[in-house]
Amino acid sequence: xxxxxxxxxxxxxxxxxxxxxxxxxxxxxxxxxxxxxxxxxxxxxxxxxxxxxxxxxxxxxxxxxxxxxxxxxxxxxxxxxxxxxxxxxxxxxxxxxxxxxxxxxxxxxxxxxxxxxxxxxx
Numbered sequence: 776x777x778x779x780x781x782x783x784x785x786x787x788x789x790x791x792x793x794x795x796x797x798x799x800x801x802x803x804x805x806x807x808x809x810x811x812x813x814x815x816x817x818x819x820x821x822x823x824x825x826x827x828x829x830x831x832x833x834x835x836x837x838x839x840x841x842x843x844x845x846x847x848x849x850x851x852x853x854x855x856x857x858x859x860x861x862x863x864x865x866x867x868x869x870x871x872x873x874x875x876x877x878x879x880x881x882x883x884x885x886x887x888x889x890x891x892x893x894x895x896x897x
Contacts, residue, residue: 778874780896783809785883786849787890801825805887808843809875816840817867817875821887835879837872839864845893
């Protein structure tokens with residue numbers, strides 16, 4: 776089977792840390808969710824650290840999620856994951872992770888501040 780992304784939802788910047796504490800650093804956390812043709816749902820977490828408004832660190836992580844409902848309020852999902860509903864799912868395969876990160880970098884990263892609706896792909 777040729778693995779593809781079926782749909783996705785990007786929430787933009789969901790959390791911020793740092794600058795409120797009068798530091799030179801600010802962390803921004805961006806979240807996206809992807810449904811794959813194999814039935815798996817992947818959560819993508821993009822953490823960017825800024826110093827004086829310049830990016831000094833960027834990290835992207837992918838995880839399986841079974842409790843995410845496309846379109847739900849981000850913090851409803853966040854609360855469910857803090858309640859261990861997604862524990863023990865393992866991690867996405869290399870193929871799943873590469874597909875998801877490549878798609879994110881090509882289609883979302885440059886406009887990461889902008890939230891999207893649920894977007895269905897052909």
